[in-house]
Amino acid sequence: AQSVSQHNHHVILSEAASLELGCNYSYGGTVNLFWYVQYPGQHLQLLLKYFSGDPLVKGIKGFEAEFIKSKFSFNLRKPSVQWSDTAEYFCAVNPYNAGNMLTFGGGTRLMVKP
Amino acid sequence: DTGVSQNPRHKITKRGQNVTFRCDPISEHNRLYWYRQTLGQGPEFLTYFQNEAQLEKSRLLSDRFSAERPKGSFSTLEIQRTEQGDSAMYLCASSQDRGLAKNIQYFGAGTRLSVL
Numbered sequence: 001a002q003s004v005s006q007h008n009h010h011v012i013l014s015e016a017a018s019l020e021l022g023c024n025y026s027y028g029g030t031v032n033l034f035w036y037v038q039y040p041g042q043h044l045q046l047l048l049k050y051f052s053g054d055p056l057v058k059g060i061k062g063f064e065a066e067f068i069k070s071k072f073s074f075n076l077r078k079p080s081v082q083w084s085d086t087a088e089y090f091c092a093v094n095p096y097n098a099g100n101m102l103t104f105g106g107g108t109r110l111m112v113k114p
Numbered sequence: 115d116t117g118v119s120q121n122p123r124h125k126i127t128k129r130g131q132n133v134t135f136r137c138d139p140i141s142e143h144n145r146l147y148w149y150r151q152t153l154g155q156g157p158e159f160l161t162y163f164q165n166e167a168q169l170e171k172s173r174l175l176s177d178r179f180s181a182e183r184p185k186g187s188f189s190t191l192e193i194q195r196t197e198q199g200d201s202a203m204y205l206c207a208s209s210q211d212r213g214l215a216k217n218i219q220y221f222g223a224g225t226r227l228s229v230l
Contacts, residue, residue, distance in 0.1 A: 090157070100147070101147070106154070
């Protein structure tokens with residue numbers, strides 16, 4: 001069965017610092033990739049997705065992610081974080097043509113200090 | 115509000131009791147999913163419906179769990195003879211199988227179950 005690893009469980013940054021959250025998955029075939037964000041007290045929201053094409057995808061609020069197939073990675077980046085980015089971030093994978101379930105990583109809790 | 119709606123938001127029950135949760139998906143979405151999330155973990159897939167047909171079930175979905183989507187609209191998740199290990203957040207998501215938003219799952223706020 002596929003698995004998703006998010007190696008950073010907790011990240012603390014100051015405002016304006018750059019962010020990179022790691023995500024690796026263990027599936028050899030074609031995958032759809034997602035990053036979801038959960039702000040305190042709110043539901044999971046889609047941040048960005050990759051289905052095909054340009055491996056560098058841009059999402060909402062200045063976030064982007066790069067799919068590197070050879071490394072089975074889909075890392076999330078933001079050049080300059082804001083206090084309002086404090087949230088929990090989840091990477092998720094859906095193997096193409098292997099059902100519709102999402103397999104999530106364990107999440108990374110980001111705290112941005114003002 | 116046209117998002118995914120889940121009721122109740124919180125449920126406290128005693129061990130051994132039965133509980134039922136409801137999910138109303140986004141109206142034009144024909145796919146509906148249930149996930150379970152425990153503290154400090156990412157959501158784990160439980161089951162998936164395409165219209166009224168239950169097409170996938172995780173091995174996490176024991177015999178005490180049953181999900182239905184009788185008319186292809188709302189869905190219910192029932193847990194019989196609850197155990198303390200069932201305490202978790204139960205999330206519902208929906209998606210459509212065509213169009214620009216194909217295969218993007220939209221999540222509800224969840225039902226938090228506490229089994230005493």
